[in-house]
Amino acid sequence: MSYFAATTLHRALRHFETAWLFTRSDFKTIIFPVMVFATVVSPRHNLLALSYALCWLWFHLFQFNASNQSYSAHEDVLNKPWRPVPSGRISAKDSRALRWGLMLFCLGLSSLFSLNAVITSAVFAVLIIVHDDLHLGDHPIFRNLCNAAGYVTFELGSLLILSRESSLDGTSIKALYCSALIILLTIHAQDFADVNGDLKSGRRTLPIIAPEGSRIYMLCALPLSSFALASFWSLGPLSSVLFVSMGSWVGIRYFRDKICDESNYRLYNIWLMGVHLLPANVRFRALAW
Known part of the structure; x- marks a missing residue:
C-alpha cells in the first residue's frame, strides 16, 4: 500500500471513529429504544427497510450530537471527556459547521423516502436550533419539552421509513402519544448523573433546582406511569406485574441510591425499552399473559 493510500485510510478511519464517538453514549438511550419502538409499532416488517430506518436515525442523531456537544464541551470535560470536542479530536467551531452540513445531508436523505420524512427532518432541525442555539435546553421545563419533541421525531421518522407509509394508523399514533408523554414526564432521569457538569455550565436541571423533590417525583412517576401504560395497552396480569415492578424498582433506586x-x-x-415494547400487545397479543 502506498504512503498516500495508507494516510488516506488512516484519516478516513479517524473520521469514522470521531463520528462513532459523537453517538456512542446514545445507542442505549436513542438507537436501541427507537428501533425497538419502530419495529414493534410498524404494521410492516422488511429487513432492507429496517436498515434504511436505522441509517436515517443514526444520521439525525449524529446531527443533533454534533450541535449539542459543541455547546457542552465544558461540562463534558467532567462527565464524558472521551467525546470528540473535549478530547480535542474536533473543535467546537468545526463541530458546529459539521452540524449544518449534516442538516443538509439529512434533509436530502429524507427526500429519498417521502415528503413526510422530509417534514420530520425539517422539524427536527428546528428543534435543534431551539434547544441549542436559543438555549432552551438550559431551562428545566423547556429542556424536557424539547427532549420529548426530539425523541418523538426520531420515532416518527424511523416509523415512516420502516412502514413505507405516507401516514400512520391508529395504533402508531397512540404509541407516539404515549412515548411523548412518558419522555416528557421522566426524561430528566438522565440529568441526575450529570449534576456536576451541569452545575459547572450553569444549566438548571430539575435535579439541581429540586434535588430531593426530583427524586421523590421519580419514586412516584415511574410506578404510576408503569401502571397507567399496563392498563392502556391491556397487558395480561403477569406482564403487568413484571412491568410495574420494574418501574417501581427503578423509581426506588433513584430515590435511595443517590451515588x-x-x-x-x-x-x-431498560424500563424505557419496555415502554416501547408495550404496543406489541396490540399488534401481536404478545403480552396478554
Whole structure:
C-alpha cells in the first residue's frame, strides 16, 4: 500500500471513529429504544427497510450530537471527556459547521423516502436550533419539552421509513402519544448523573433546582406511569406485574441510591425499552399473559 493510500485510510478511519464517538453514549438511550419502538409499532416488517430506518436515525442523531456537544464541551470535560470536542479530536467551531452540513445531508436523505420524512427532518432541525442555539435546553421545563419533541421525531421518522407509509394508523399514533408523554414526564432521569457538569455550565436541571423533590417525583412517576401504560395497552396480569415492578424498582433506586445514578440511568433505559415494547400487545397479543 502506498504512503498516500495508507494516510488516506488512516484519516478516513479517524473520521469514522470521531463520528462513532459523537453517538456512542446514545445507542442505549436513542438507537436501541427507537428501533425497538419502530419495529414493534410498524404494521410492516422488511429487513432492507429496517436498515434504511436505522441509517436515517443514526444520521439525525449524529446531527443533533454534533450541535449539542459543541455547546457542552465544558461540562463534558467532567462527565464524558472521551467525546470528540473535549478530547480535542474536533473543535467546537468545526463541530458546529459539521452540524449544518449534516442538516443538509439529512434533509436530502429524507427526500429519498417521502415528503413526510422530509417534514420530520425539517422539524427536527428546528428543534435543534431551539434547544441549542436559543438555549432552551438550559431551562428545566423547556429542556424536557424539547427532549420529548426530539425523541418523538426520531420515532416518527424511523416509523415512516420502516412502514413505507405516507401516514400512520391508529395504533402508531397512540404509541407516539404515549412515548411523548412518558419522555416528557421522566426524561430528566438522565440529568441526575450529570449534576456536576451541569452545575459547572450553569444549566438548571430539575435535579439541581429540586434535588430531593426530583427524586421523590421519580419514586412516584415511574410506578404510576408503569401502571397507567399496563392498563392502556391491556397487558395480561403477569406482564403487568413484571412491568410495574420494574418501574417501581427503578423509581426506588433513584430515590435511595443517590451515588449510583449512572447505573440507575441504565436501568431507566431498560424500563424505557419496555415502554416501547408495550404496543406489541396490540399488534401481536404478545403480552396478554
